[in-house]
Amino acid sequence: MDFDLAPPTGVGPLRIGMTRHAANTALDSLRDLSAISESDRPGQHVVRPSGLMISIHCVRDMLEAIELGRPSSQTDRVLFQGVDVFALPSREVVQRMGEFTSIEEDPDDDASFIAPDLLLSFWRPFAADDEPEEEQGYHFSSVLLARRGYYDTPAQAAERLQQSS
Numbered sequence: 001m002d003f004d005l006a007p008p009t010g011v012g013p014l015r016i017g018m019t020r021h022a023a024n025t026a027l028d029s030l031r032d033l034s035a036i037s038e039s040d041r042p043g044q045h046v047v048r049p050s051g052l053m054i055s056i057h058c059v060r061d062m063l064e065a066i067e068l069g070r071p072s073s074q075t076d077r078v079l080f081q082g083v084d085v086f087a088l089p090s091r092e093v094v095q096r097m098g099e100f101t102s103i104e105e106d107p108d109d110d111a112s113f114i115a116p117d118l119l120l121s122f123w124r125p126f127a128a129d130d131e132p133e134e135e136q137g138y139h140f141s142s143v144l145l146a147r148r149g150y151y152d153t154p155a156q157a158a159e160r161l162q163q164s165s
Contacts, residue, residue, distance in 0.1 A: 001076050001077075002058040002076075002079055003054075003068065003076065003077065003079065004079050004087070004143055005078065005079065005080040005120065005128075006148065007115075007118040007119050007120050007145050008119050008145075008146075010063075010066060011054075011068070011145060012026070012030060012065050013030070014026045014027065014054075014056065016063055016065075016066070016146070016147045017062060017063060017064075017147065018143070019061055019069055020058040020061045020065035022063075023056050024043045024044055024056075027042075027043070027045075027046055027054065027056050028046075029114070030046055030048070030054055031046045032049050033149070034050040035048075035066070035116045037103060039053075042054075044056065048071070048076055048152050049065065049075070050070040050071035050072065050073045050074075050075040051069075051070070051072030051073060052068060052069065052071035052076040052077035052078070053068065054066070054067075054068055054069075055067040055068075062147075063147075064113075064146060064147045064150060065144055065145065065146040065147065066145045066146075067140060067143070067145075068143050068144075069141065069142045070086040070139060070140065070141050070142065071086065074087065074131075078143060080097070080120070081100055083096045083144050085098065085122065085140055086140060086143075087139075088139075089138055089139060089148075090113075090124055090137075090140050090151065091137060093122065093140060094113055097113075097115055097120075100118075101117050102109065102115065102116065103115040103117050104116070107133060109123075109126055111124045111126050111127040111137065112124065116151070118145070119148060119151070120141045120143060120144070120145055120146075121146075121151075122142075122143050123140060123141055123142045123144070123145045124137055124139065124140050124141045125137065125141060133148065
């Protein structure tokens with residue numbers, strides 16, 4: 001199954017801003033009933049037979065972030081504008097994402113990247129751009145799609161509130 005990232009809206013039936021109840025229902029719809037994982041946690045995450053983990057993060061009864069973890073097989077793919085964010089090497093994902101939007105190294109973690117205009121972040125445990133045998137560094141391990149303001153500092157949140165009033 002293909003999961004198309006559609007920032008800032010969501011992915012599949014999961015929509016940023018939906019209620020926790022609606023998010024739980026949408027998350028449940030992504031579970032493969034023929035192969036339910038013992039790792040599944042209702043209201044938190046499901047793990048599909050491919051190994052793809054789909055996790056939801058709700059605050060104050062609202063879905064504010066969706067995280068997808070790298071599958072171990074290609075039966076599930078996570079795409080953004082045709083870019084398979086887990087099958088391609090991290091370096092190539094960053095290069096191809098740069099054709100659509102600005103993407104920058106996370107200042108706190110040189111193995112991670114953020115596309116701030118899309119509210120997408122890409123994570124891997126360590127950087128190993130040139131070592132294909134280092135799967136966990138050569139490929140991204142997770143991608144997170146978030147609501148506007150998710151990465152704001154307290155000062156930025158206060159400024160955003162002031163601008164909206």
